[in-house]
Amino acid sequence: MLIEEPMPRHTPLAWTPHQFDVVTTEVLTRPGPPSSRTFADVIEKRRSTVGDPIKLSLVAELLWHAVGWKGHAPSGRAGLPIAWSASPSSGGLQSINIVCIPDDSSAPRLYDPVNHAFLLLRANDERVCLENRRAVLSVTGQQSGCTLRLIGDRSKISAAYENAQSLLLRDAGAVLATICLCAEWLGLSACPLGFLGDAMLPLLALPGERFQGVGGILISGAKRDR
Ligand SMILES: Cc1cc2nc3c(=O)[nH]c(=O)nc-3n(C[C@H](O)[C@H](O)[C@H](O)COP(=O)(O)O)c2cc1C
Numbered sequence: 485m486l487i488e489e490p491m492p493r494h495t496p497l498a499w500t501p502h503q504f505d506v507v508t509t510e511v512l513t514r515p516g517p518p519s520s521r522t523f524a525d526v527i528e529k530r531r532s533t534v535g536d537p538i539k540l541s542l543v544a545e546l547l548w549h550a551v552g553w554k555g556h557a558p559s560g561r562a563g564l565p566i567a568w569s570a571s572p573s574s575g576g577l578q579s580i581n582i583v584c585i586p587d588d589s590s591a592p593r594l595y596d597p598v599n600h601a602f603l604l605l606r607a608n609d610e611r612v613c614l615e616n617r618r619a620v621l622s623v624t625g626q627q628s629g630c631t632l633r634l635i636g637d638r639s640k641i642s643a644a645y646e647n648a649q650s651l652l653l654r655d656a657g658a659v660l661a662t663i664c665l666c667a668e669w670l671g672l673s674a675c676p677l678g679f680l681g682d683a684m685l686p687l688l689a690l691p692g693e694r695f696q697g698v699g700g701i702l703i704s705g706a707k708r709d710r
Contacts, residue, residue, distance in 0.1 A: 681699065
């Protein structure tokens with residue numbers, strides 16, 4: 485397989501934020517003081533695991549630590565908005581969106597990393613949940629928990645780079661690793677999911693010419709052995 489070398493564009497392409505079809509916004513509470521576990525302990529203990537069902541408030545806390553924007557600026561590389569979080573990203577563009585799919589047929593939620601909020605997307609919630617269960621089951625044999633779908637904004641990264649394909653996948657890997665480490669730190673279970681997940685895009689009314697499924701992570705409660 486030929487992977488083309490990414491290059492910053494001399495003349496960036498135009499980019500505008502996508503107008504997601506949001507039914508309502510759930511404002512989340514910023515987490516309190518962080519866990520005092522040492523980093524040495526976290527990197528010693530992190531494993532891919534599936535645990536008990538989990539409350540969405542704990543998933544939100546995890547998202548804030550791992551991908552919440554701790555700072556942002558209106559214009560960076562290529563004149564595009566940039567942001568910084570615990571997850572590094574190509575050009576600071578933060579081109580990976582995270583859609584959280586709970587296991588209870590409630591609405592899929594796009595995480596808003598600026599305002600720490602869940603944006604409830606208009607969708608057939610039951611179909612989304614069924615398709616998600618099928619996909620998670622096919623790669624883990626399990627399904628309890630909440631699925632985080634990583635969805636790359638190809639138009640954003642392509643506005644700044646030529647041959648941006650591998651950057652999107654590497655950004656997804658950075659998000660995946662950061663979420664898994666933070667989950668361990670917070671005493672939660674995390675299991676990376678091997679699919680890319682493009683089949684979910686039409687169910688979330690996300691245009692395939694702009695967005696790309698770049699994997700997922702199953703988040704569940706306290707660890708138990710697999
Ligand atoms: C990109 C990626 C995809 C993965 N996909 C799956 C998967 O679909 N199902 C699964 O059970 N584990 C999956 N895993 C977890 C690996 O099996 C696991 O990381 C590996 O066995 C090492 O175990 P550890 O994470 O506990 O150290 C994936 C890991 C990565 C990095």
